Amino acid sequence: EAGVAQxxxxxxxxxxxxxxxxxxxxxxxxxxxxxxxxxGQGPKLLIQFQNxxxxxxxxxxxxxxxxxxxxxxxxxxxxxxxxxxxxxxxLCASSLVGRAGYGYTFGSGTRLTVV
Amino acid sequence: xQSVTQLDSQVxxxxxxxxxxxxxxxxxxSVYLFWYVQYxxxxxxxxxxxxSGSTLVESINGFEAEFNKSQTSFHLRKPSVHxxxxxxxxxxxxxxxxGSARQLTFGSGTQLTVLx
Numbered sequence: 001e002a003g004v005a006q007x008x009x010x011x012x013x014x015x016x017x018x019x020x021x022x023x024x025x026x027x028x029x030x031x032x033x034x035x036x037x038x039x040g041q042g043p044k045l046l047i048q049f050q051n052x053x054x055x056x057x058x059x060x061x062x063x064x065x066x067x068x069x070x071x072x073x074x075x076x077x078x079x080x081x082x083x084x085x086x087x088x089x090x091l092c093a094s095s096l097v098g099r100a101g102y103g104y105t106f107g108s109g110t111r112l113t114v115v
Numbered sequence: 116x117q118s119v120t121q122l123d124s125q126v127x128x129x130x131x132x133x134x135x136x137x138x139x140x141x142x143x144x145s146v147y148l149f150w151y152v153q154y155x156x157x158x159x160x161x162x163x164x165x166x167s168g169s170t171l172v173e174s175i176n177g178f179e180a181e182f183n184k185s186q187t188s189f190h191l192r193k194p195s196v197h198x199x200x201x202x203x204x205x206x207x208x209x210x211x212x213x214g215s216a217r218q219l220t221f222g223s224g225t226q227l228t229v230l231x
Contacts, residue, residue, distance in 0.1 A: 004158075033218070042119075042205055042221035043159070056218065091158060093219075104219060106151075106158035 002026065004107035006092050012113045018080035021110045025073070025094030031055075033104065034067055034077050035091040043091055049075060082114045117142040117208045121222035128196055129230050136191040136225045138180075138206030148189040149207040149219065150180055159205060165189065176200075201229045 005024040013019050025032050031050050035043035046065065048055040051072035060067065064083070069075040079086055089111050093104035122137040140146065147166050151159040163174040170182040180191045189206060206222040 040124075040223075042121075042207075042223045044221075045218055048218060093159075104161075106160070108156075108158040111156075 004092055004094055004105050006090075006107035006110055008110055009108065010111050010113075012115060013082055015084055015114050016081040018078065019082055019112065020076050020078045021090050021092075021112075023075045023077070023092030023107060025075070025092070026105055029094035029096055029105070030072065031095045032069055032075050033093045033095075034075070035093065037089040037091055037109070039088070046077070079112075082112075084114050087112055087114045117144075117146060117210055117220045119206050119208050119220055119222035121206055121225050123225050124223065125226045125228070127228045127230055130198055131195050133194050134192065134196050134200075134227065136204050136206075136227065138189045138191065138222060140187050140189065140206070140208045142187075142208060142210060145211045147209045147211060148180075148182060149209070150174075150178070150189070150191050151205045151207060151221075153203045153205065153224075155202075162191075162204070196227070196229045198229050198231065200227060202227060 007022050011019055033048050034046045036046050037043040046060045047057040047067045049069040052069045065079055067077045089109040091106050091109045093106045095104045118141045120139045128134045149164045150162040152162045153159045163172050165172050165182045173179045178193045180189050182189055203224045203226050205224045207219045209219050
């Protein structure tokens with residue numbers, strides 16, 4: 001089966017600019033997650049979707065970050081305006097509904113550098 | 116809520132030597148436990164997981180981990196490492212109960228470097 005697709009792989013922007021990341025999960029995976037991985041740290045959950053509804057966005061900095069999952073498939077994560085501390089790898093993952101024990105499948109991530 | 120502590124941020128080891136990467140967790144509910152591996156410039160790959168049953172779980176490439184409920188630990192071990200095992204290893208926990216407790220919570224990672 002095809003994996004979780006993410007694009008772009010790399011992005012360099014200046015602070016205060018905006019940026020968007022795209023994720024296409026594994027077919028049939030209703031649950032989609034966005035994680036932020038800062039260099040030297042473990043991934044931190046930003047937002048969790050189930051189909052096209054938000055399950056948990058408690059750790060999403062809503063003043064600058066937004067995410068959507070139209071039609072319950074693809075998802076986009078946007079940052080506007082970006083800050084230097086947003087430099088990180090943004091990982092998308094998907095899983096089957098109700099199957100926490102199977103873990104997630106992660107994409108390769110988008111490495112964002114804010115200068 | 117759950118939390119994960121990986122006690123060692125870096126572990127250098129010589130090729131063919133044994134290694135143990137330590138992981139302790141905290142949770143108010145029963146948990147599933149996972150080890151993920153991340154090679155440079157790649158996403159996370161599931162290495163092994165504990166769901167239930169035997170407390171010793173193994174991966175296809177020779178790693179094993181043992182769930183110790185009394186010590187709330189899930190340490191990862193390999194009796195003989197290879198250069199190709201050099202990577203970052205993340206321990207993660209997920210609550211078995213429904214809702215947000217099903218989210219994966221990660222530790223801060225352990226960089227394993229295998230030296231020739």
